Amino acid sequence: MKVSFPYMGTTVVYKKLLELLGHDVIMPPKPSQRTINLGVKYSPEFACFPLKVIMGSYFEAIEKGAEVIITSGGHGPCRAGFYEQVHQRILKEEGLPAKFMVFNSMFRDFNNFYDNIITLKGKNSWLKVSRSLLLVYNMTKKLDKLEKQVQTIRAYEVKKGETTRAWEKIQDLFDRAYTKKELEGAYAEGKKLLDDIKLIEVPEEKKLRIGIVGEIYVVMESSINMKMEELLGNLGAEVERSQYLSQWITYNAIPSFINKTHETEILEKGGRYLPIQIGGHAKQTIGHIVDYSERGFDGVVHLMPFGCLPELVSQSIVPKITEELGIPVLTLAIDEQMGTANNTTRIEAFIDLIKGKRAKKIS
Amino acid sequence: MKEYYLGIDVGSVSTNLVVIDEACEVHYSAYIRTNGQPLDSVKKGIREMKNSLPSDIKIKGVGSTGSGRQLIGVMVGADVIKNEITAHATATAHVVPDVRTIFEIGGQDSKIIIIENQMVVDFAMNTVCAAGTGSFLDHQSERLGIPIEEFGAMALTANRDVRIAGRCTVFAESDMIAKQQFGFSKAEIIKGLCEALVRNYINNLGRGKRLEPPFVFQGGVAANIGIKTAFEKEINHEVIIPKHHNIMGAIGSAILAKEYIEESGAKTNFRGFEAADLDFEPSTFECGGCSNNCEIIKVEMDKRVVAMWGDRCGKWTNL
Ligand code: SF4
Ligand code: SF4
Numbered sequence: 174m175k176v177s178f179p180y181m182g183t184t185v186v187y188k189k190l191l192e193l194l195g196h197d198v199i200m201p202p203k204p205s206q207r208t209i210n211l212g213v214k215y216s217p218e219f220a221c222f223p224l225k226v227i228m229g230s231y232f233e234a235i236e237k238g239a240e241v242i243i244t245s246g247g248h249g250p251c252r253a254g255f256y257e258q259v260h261q262r263i264l265k266e267e268g269l270p271a272k273f274m275v276f277n278s279m280f281r282d283f284n285n286f287y288d289n290i291i292t293l294k295g296k297n298s299w300l301k302v303s304r305s306l307l308l309v310y311n312m313t314k315k316l317d318k319l320e321k322q323v324q325t326i327r328a329y330e331v332k333k334g335e336t337t338r339a340w341e342k343i344q345d346l347f348d349r350a351y352t353k354k355e356l357e358g359a360y361a362e363g364k365k366l367l368d369d370i371k372l373i374e375v376p377e378e379k380k381l382r383i384g385i386v387g388e389i390y391v392v393m394e395s396s397i398n399m400k401m402e403e404l405l406g407n408l409g410a411e412v413e414r415s416q417y418l419s420q421w422i423t424y425n426a427i428p429s430f431i432n433k434t435h436e437t438e439i440l441e442k443g444g445r446y447l448p449i450q451i452g453g454h455a456k457q458t459i460g461h462i463v464d465y466s467e468r469g470f471d472g473v474v475h476l477m478p479f480g481c482l483p484e485l486v487s488q489s490i491v492p493k494i495t496e497e498l499g500i501p502v503l504t505l506a507i508d509e510q511m512g513t514a515n516n517t518t519r520i521e522a523f524i525d526l527i528k529g530k531r532a533k534k535i536s
Numbered sequence: 537m538k539e540y541y542l543g544i545d546v547g548s549v550s551t552n553l554v555v556i557d558e559a560c561e562v563h564y565s566a567y568i569r570t571n572g573q574p575l576d577s578v579k580k581g582i583r584e585m586k587n588s589l590p591s592d593i594k595i596k597g598v599g600s601t602g603s604g605r606q607l608i609g610v611m612v613g614a615d616v617i618k619n620e621i622t623a624h625a626t627a628t629a630h631v632v633p634d635v636r637t638i639f640e641i642g643g644q645d646s647k648i649i650i651i652e653n654q655m656v657v658d659f660a661m662n663t664v665c666a667a668g669t670g671s672f673l674d675h676q677s678e679r680l681g682i683p684i685e686e687f688g689a690m691a692l693t694a695n696r697d698v699r700i701a702g703r704c705t706v707f708a709e710s711d712m713i714a715k716q717q718f719g720f721s722k723a724e725i726i727k728g729l730c731e732a733l734v735r736n737y738i739n740n741l742g743r744g745k746r747l748e749p750p751f752v753f754q755g756g757v758a759a760n761i762g763i764k765t766a767f768e769k770e771i772n773h774e775v776i777i778p779k780h781h782n783i784m785g786a787i788g789s790a791i792l793a794k795e796y797i798e799e800s801g802a803k804t805n806f807r808g809f810e811a812a813d814l815d816f817e818p819s820t821f822e823c824g825g826c827s828n829n830c831e832i833i834k835v836e837m838d839k840r841v842v843a844m845w846g847d848r849c850g851k852w853t854n855l
Contacts, residue, residue: 205827223795252669334850501657514603519661522621526656 177201177239179227182393183320186313186418191243193305193351194297201234202397208233209509211433215263216354219270221480222508223390226397228260231271235264239519241272243293257379308356311536313419315360317413319343324368324413327406329372337403339366367451381527384465386458387476388484389416391507399516405474408524415439415454415461439464446490453483459490464502471527472519479508501526540597541797542806543790544578545611545623545783546570546604550756551577553585554786555595556794560630566784571766575611575816576602582612582812597797599623599789600805610835610843611816613805621649621659623788628752629654630779630791636748639767639775640784641737641757643670648741652689660741668737670757676712676729681724684760691727691762696720700728708732730762749773754781775794807816814838825851 177199178187184200189199202208204226212229233240244257257273274289294302314326320340327336343363350359383405391398392414402412420435435459443460450456462473475491477484491502503523505516538557545552548570555564566584568577599616609617628638629651638649646669648657662668677684697785698720701711710724719729723753738747751773757763758781766837767775780787797804817836822829828848835843844852 202827204828207827274590335854337850396848404848489744495658496746515661518603518619519659521619522656522659523617525622526659529655530657 175199175240176243177231177234177237177241178243180204180230180391180394180396182318182395182414182418182519183313184224185242185344186309186316188348189312189351190305190309191293193308194293194302195295196293199234199237199239199453201230201237201239204230204394208395213509215267217259219480220259221482222397222478223388223481224256224259224508227390228255228263231260231264232267232269234370235269235271239271240448241274243276245276264401308353308397308420310419311353312350313422315356316344316347317417317419318358318365319344319367320417324406325411326367326372327403328371328409328411329375330372333407335370336367339363339370342366345354345501348401373408381472381524383410383527384415384461384470384473385412385413385476386461386465386473388454388458388481389421390415391476393418400523401474401476403516404517404520405524408427408521410471410524413436413465415457442467446494447487451483451486453481455483455487458484459486459494462491462494462500462502465496466494470500471530472523473501473502474523475504477504479506501530537781539594540789541794542595542612543786543788543793544581544598544600544602544608544614545620545785545789546574546578546600546602547620547642547644547785548572548603548853551602552606552783552786553578553582554580554780554783554790555585555589555593556587556787556790558794560791560794561788561798562780562783562787565604565781565786570604574607575818578604578608578611579812582809584691586809586812588840595791595804595806595808597804599791599793599796601789606843606845607818607835609831611807611814612811613807613835614793615802615804615806616789618789618792620785621647621656621661623785623792624754624793625649625651625656625659625788626785627780627788628754628778630632630787631780632752632776635750635752635776637751639737639753640755641668641670641753641763642737642755642758643674645669645803646737646741646755648745650739650745650747658745661826662740663738668733668740670731670755672708672736673729673757673760673797674762676708676726678797679709679712680725681841682726687726688730688761689758690700690723691730692765694721694724694726698724698728700725700732727762727766730760730766731769734763734766738770753777754775756782758782759789786822790822823847823852825849 174196176191180201180203188198188200190337207227208229211232212225216225216228257275261273323336323340330336346359346363350356385392387409391479393416405412437458439460443456447456447459465473477488488504491504495502540555540557543554550811551568551570553566554562556562564585566581568581570577580582598612598614600614601618601620624640626637635651640647644664647661649656674684698715698799700715701707715725753764753767753775758777764775764777817832820831823832830847832844832852833846834841847853
């Protein structure tokens with residue numbers, strides 16, 4: 174069966190798993206202005222921005238021949254909880270019925286999880302399935318490791334754009350790895366690519382570290398967040414995201430009693446300001462801001478999709494956190510007007526603010 | 537021979553040029569309407585400046601700011617290209633060293649900047665909603681048939697208070713008409729409008745921020761005494777208006793250029809007053825490289841490409 178999935182972050186990973194299980198994978202194109210336009214056109218006007226972009230992505234995937242769409246279910250009570258119903262219905266109305274397969278955390282609905290696994294498993298042996306899962310999990314971990322290096326060294330590269338180009342090559346290398354051995358090879362080669370990049374020496378006390386937090390889709394998908402990581406990197410700041418794929422898998426697929434994950438800790442930190450789960454990633458957002466502050470980061474960029482209620486709530490809590498912990502936070506609304514000059518101005522001013530804080534003057 | 541620094545602020549409405557000396561005193565300033573032609577307005581500004589300054593003047597550094605900062609920076613050879621927030625804050629902290637809150641209202645946008653110990657600690661920008669900017673007033677002054685220059689003074693002559701719903705320009709307009717029919721005078725309506733603008737501004741930009749004195753009010757709208765009074769009423773505190781309130785961005789960028797040159801000891805990149813006569817050609821084209829179809833801005837000088845931007849993938853910028 175021809176399967177596809179929403180485009181988000183390092184997509185080679187989902188692609189790989191499905192390929193290993195013998196499925197015909199239709200890669201959705203990276204979200205572009207066209208994707209957004211399609212999404213905006215067919216989605217309800219008041220829907221949140223990620224819902225619209227993903228909608229556009231599905232249209233493009235189906236154009237390319239996708240029959241089944243695999244996605245993860247979201248956390249209620251925000252709109253993510255009924256994403257796939259909305260998407261499915263719109264596609265149907267447009268005469269493009271695609272089958273949806275929704276993965277929720279297996280702790281929440283094991284039966285559904287199991288059914289999906291059986292469908293995906295097809296005629297593969299369980300041994301093959303578990304091997305594939307393991308390979309993909311390792312791949313995610315390795316990719317995340319390299320990505321973290323990318324996010325650090327980009328700030329100091331001598332030749333602008335070199336790190337980003339290396340990172341694209343790395344994803345390509347991983348895309349071509351299908352066995353454990355090939356994976357090791359891809360990792361080694363990727364690591365070397367990054368290690369070979371010439372860097373400017375910057376004394377430790379001059380380094381800037383910025384955390385990026387917010388709703389998962391706009392945080393993970395660079396094509397719709399003005400390439401925030403690159404933008405900050407080019408302005409000389411190291412970045413770290415609140416979400417990485419491997420963390421997400423660990424949190425959603427490994428029972429918490431044997432595995433106290435980073436995310437559990439983050440949620441505890443968030444609980445100080447936001448005691449209940451209000452959906453989306455609001456609590457994580459808050460928790461991560463607290464976490465970055467405790468870890469000595471210089472500032473946080475908070476990405477809020479247009480029309481996102483949970484993040485609107487977290488935005489309203491931000492001033493209190495800044496006041497108590499002293500960490501500067503810049504909230505940016507992300508909508509269909511990508512890469513506006515105004516947001517660039519805000520980012521530049523924010524970096525100046527942070528540098529000024531260090532130098533004790535406006536700079 | 538004295539040494540000077542040039543600051544240029546290119547906004548969508550106006551272009552300002554400022555020349556300051558080593559003590560950051562303003563020696564020359566000019567205001568030109570941008571009219572959607574940032575290059576031409578700067579060229580015009582530079583020509584005028586050349587004619588009114590002594591010929592042996594030495595420009596040691598140049599800064600640019602405003603929405604056209606990139607383009608103009610390339611054209612004149614700016615040493616420092618800075619965003620508006622930093623430029624404004626720099627200038628204000630220079631004139632009012634202990635400033636804590638800056639209200640800035642221009643023709644098309646507005647910002648708030650919070651300062652502590654001469655450092656920017658928070659800021660917000662309004663770029664979408666006209667109800668908190670000067671264009672709100674321009675619009676109403678047209679409707680009332682009263683020139684905007686007389687607006688402020690007239691507001692002060694009002695006897696009664698009238699509250700005009702100012703959440704948005706459209707509402708304000710219909711509410712204004714209704715209040716006129718109730719028999720409120722033009723002066724009272726104008727006062728109400730000034731207060732509506734200030735309320736909007738504070739609701740929009742001041743949300744979640746602690747506003748502490750000293751307050752400085754700058755930008756084109758600061759010339760309007762009616763708005764100043766409305767601010768003082770709203771926050772219940774005196775508001776300072778700097779002498780050069782409408783060219784603070786340009787002053788700030790000149791100061792930043794000065795600091796940069798002094799700290800680095802670098803020689804300026806300034807192309808000289810001849811920059812006004814350079815054959816400088818910006819153009820745009822659509823890159824068909826992928827479905828983003830980015831609009832790329834290309835700047836050529838004497839048929840040589842000197843800068844490109846606007847791409848989403850770095851294909852052109854990193855050329
Ligand atoms: S978290 Fe926000 S953006 Fe994500 S689905 Fe919920 S409302 Fe939409
Ligand atoms: S500049 Fe890059 S992102 Fe933009 S259309 Fe061309 S190839 Fe695509």
